[in-house]
Structures are given as structure tokens and as C-alpha cells.
Amino acid sequence: MSLVAAPDGLVVPPGAGRTLVTPAQQVTFKVTGEHSRAASSFEVVVPPGFDVGAHVHGRSEELFYVLEGELDVMAFEPLVRTKDSWREWESASGQRCVRATPGTVILVPAGCPHAFANPTSGPARMFFQASPPPDHERYFEELFEILSSGPQVDHEAIAELRRRYDIEQLTPMRAAPPP
Numbered sequence: 001m002s003l004v005a006a007p008d009g010l011v012v013p014p015g016a017g018r019t020l021v022t023p024a025q026q027v028t029f030k031v032t033g034e035h036s037r038a039a040s041s042f043e044v045v046v047p048p049g050f051d052v053g054a055h056v057h058g059r060s061e062e063l064f065y066v067l068e069g070e071l072d073v074m075a076f077e078p079l080v081r082t083k084d085s086w087r088e089w090e091s092a093s094g095q096r097c098v099r100a101t102p103g104t105v106i107l108v109p110a111g112c113p114h115a116f117a118n119p120t121s122g123p124a125r126m127f128f129q130a131s132p133p134p135d136h137e138r139y140f141e142e143l144f145e146i147l148s149s150g151p152q153v154d155h156e157a158i159a160e161l162r163r164r165y166d167i168e169q170l171t172p173m174r175a176a177p178p179p
Helices: 135-147 155-164
Strands: 017-022 026-030 040-046 062-070 071-075 098-100 105-108 115-117 124-130
Touching: 017 135, 026 135, 040 135, 062 071, 071 105, 105 115
Parallel strands: none
Antiparallel strands: 017 026, 026 040, 040 124, 062 105, 062 124, 071 098, 071 115
């Protein structure tokens, strides 16, 4: 009887991983589709004033864990999807936007509208997992190319990118000083 060797695991020490940086976000790839068939994992620094905008994925499931700072978050289908802002949305069961502090977990099943924003004056840091891989890895790489290509953001290029990567944008992404 021959034994089949199990694959080796992966240990990613603090500070390790490929990091992409723009004024809008910093993403460090921790686990990619090269290492996992289940999910890609990232550490994300969310600067003050950044709002990813409400959006929905038809296929992807996501998990967010707030490590440092505070984020406004939502993960529900609202009674009414307004186009400008998600912060006043409310679900049929009364759910509204909440302030997520360190230790908060947000699970987003496929098809569930969700958003996060940093309304504070300091950065927030979160662990983010997306399944299945490697869609989010490729999305982040291409998004950062667009955001790094010049002082003017090419919103049409971002919209096309999101369409290709199963992201239906419901409210605008914004990178501005906190209110």
C-alpha cells in the first residue's frame, strides 16, 4: 500500500504577502488561489473617508473581520436600493448600517448587498476572505492598475472591471475625507 503525501500547509508571518497600495486602499495578499481552492485571503487597510459603495456578487461569498479601527458596514437586502448612498438603507427585518469595531465579523453570502466605509479620521484594518478564488485577487490587481494610472480615476474602466468580476455596483465608490 502506497501512501499519498498530503500537501504542505502555508504559514504567512506578520507583514508578509504581496502588497498593493493606492491612495484609496492598501491590500496585502495573504492566501491566493495558488494555495487554496476554498478562498483568497487579504489584509486590507481602509483609509479615512473611503467608501467601497454598496455592491453585490452573484457567485462570491465574503467574510470580513475588523482588526483595528472602525468601519460602517451593512450586509442585507434593503427595502429600497437608493442609488446615491447605502447608509440610510433598512432591511425588511429592521437591519441598518452598523459601526463595526475590532472583533466584528461580517459574513456576506452570494447575492447579498453589502458595503463598508471608514467614517473616522484614522485608518481601519480588516482581514478579508473571498470565495471562490482567484477572482478577487485578479480584481484587486486590475483595480490597482486603474487607480495608479493617473490623477483622474477612470470610472468607466472601473465599471467594466466590476462587470467582468461579478460585482454589481449599487452606490458609488468614494475616496474622500471623512464627513
